[in-house]
Amino acid sequence: MTNPNPLTIQQLAEIEAIAARIADDPFFVADCEGQLAVWREKALTHVRRDEHGQIDTYSLPSSYQSTDEVIETIHLDSWDPGEDATDDQRRQDINDLVDSRAWLPALLAMVRRLQGQRKYLLTQLAKRDAETGRGDRALREFLTAHPGEDVETPAAVAEEACGKCRQPFDPADTRFDGRARYHETPYCRGCVDRCHDNEIADHRCVICA
Incomplete structure (x- = not known):
């Protein structure tokens, strides 16, 4: 059949x-x-x-x-x-x-x-796209019932960026010096790592200040 x-x-x-x-x-x-x-x-x-x-x-x-x-x-x-x-x-x-x-x-x-x-899953995928710029195309196509089907896409979410280097956070980049946010701070892991590596005892920066 x-x-x-x-x-x-x-x-x-x-x-x-x-x-x-x-x-x-x-x-x-x-x-x-x-x-x-x-x-x-x-x-x-x-x-x-x-x-x-x-x-x-x-x-x-x-x-x-x-x-x-x-x-x-x-x-x-x-x-x-x-x-x-x-x-x-x-x-x-x-x-x-x-x-x-x-x-x-x-x-x-x-x-x-x-x-x-x-519909809820498609909306969540669209939100993920807006936040990270990386879509799950294969999953989205699997969930879409008809080619060209309209999907409610949430309003674009403003990209959050590191307070020092101003680069957008990348939640997937969790390397010790990556672009993911460092815990709850407004800085990325890379900037925090570079700050911790500074050997000048009395140094002052946007992170340590």
Whole structure:
């Protein structure tokens, strides 16, 4: 099976519309004595549910609207699963259709949650770019769902620089004489290292003053 193309924004909007329509209108597969049909749950009578909220016992309505029986009765050759391969396939297909419909809202909610998490990560990457000038292009491309997708980029963050040499801090350059900030001071590790190496006992500098 080939990988399907990612859903477009328009397709997601259409799925959301479907989910809204079916939210309070669950279907039920009635499979009894060789008769297979799909009904709207609200049309059933004498409904009892188990501890998980699933319908345990029910009765079919004596009168109903034509739209209440979503898939009209299919007459099977067997009463129970495992007796006839063709009937088993029909049962599986019908149940898959009804289950997929029931799970759609939850799957859509998961998609939206993952989209929010992805958007947050993209924003953090953009912020990192603004702060350090080094992007994580491969990760950003992996997280982007569609080529050319717009990403909310935070306003450029002013580069912080060493108070002595005025060079921008580089958090990744943690060598003893590197460009990373030295602890909580306003100076880079390189300037602090050079200051400590000064052999003049009474020297004064912007760091030691």
